[in-house]
Amino acid sequence: MYLKDYKLAINDFDSAGNCVLKTDTALSLSYYILAMDLLIEMGDHKEAQNYSEKVAARVYLHTKDISLISKFYDNIIEYYAYYVDSDVFYSFINKYRFKRAEYLFKASEYERALEQFVDIIRTNNGTNCDKELTELSFVNACLIAILTQRTDTQKYIDELYRKSSDSQDSVQYLLIKRIIESLHDKNYKGMKDLGERLSINGDNVTLFNARSKEIIDIID
16 A cells, blocks of 8 residues: 555544544544554554544543543554564553553543553663653552552552652652642642642643542541
8 A cells, every 4th residue: 555545544534533423432433543553554653643642532522431542542552562563662552551541540440540550660660761651650650549548658659669760850759748748738739739740741630639639538
């Protein structure tokens, strides 16, 4: 298939997905997946990454069904595993896993999201992989640990920080510790101000602030 044919097919699949997005989101996603597969087959991995984020945002806007978005990313990851060279695979796979985890976080699927974030930290540990992604995964994992009120949250976060050796920026770690202190002091404003200084997506901080406020009143 020529490059022009690829681009035409991708546009056709994308248009088909858009046409049925509001009436049958699952069907629209099947068209988007076909477009994604062609982008990956072309070797245009950066464009594939950009396109995947646009699709996930569209689907989330219309359905809020995280299972569909999760399946979308599952398909991408599976396609990379079977059809893409290992060097390219490791450059992009954790980025897709990270985005999937972010949507799981939005849906309050905390355990599944935490598993993804921790796995990214583990696989990146001691490698030259994306250090920024390691840090972002660490911060998100810490917020989930706080929201799920683990038996010893601080101990869990300390251990998680030791595992994320690629993340040498202790500023984020110290902010997390202060957020925990503010939470236990029932200092919502202080916690909110600290959260806004975290390096992660602002939407995630907003979600954390809203959800943490709900648990402040039940802390002894």
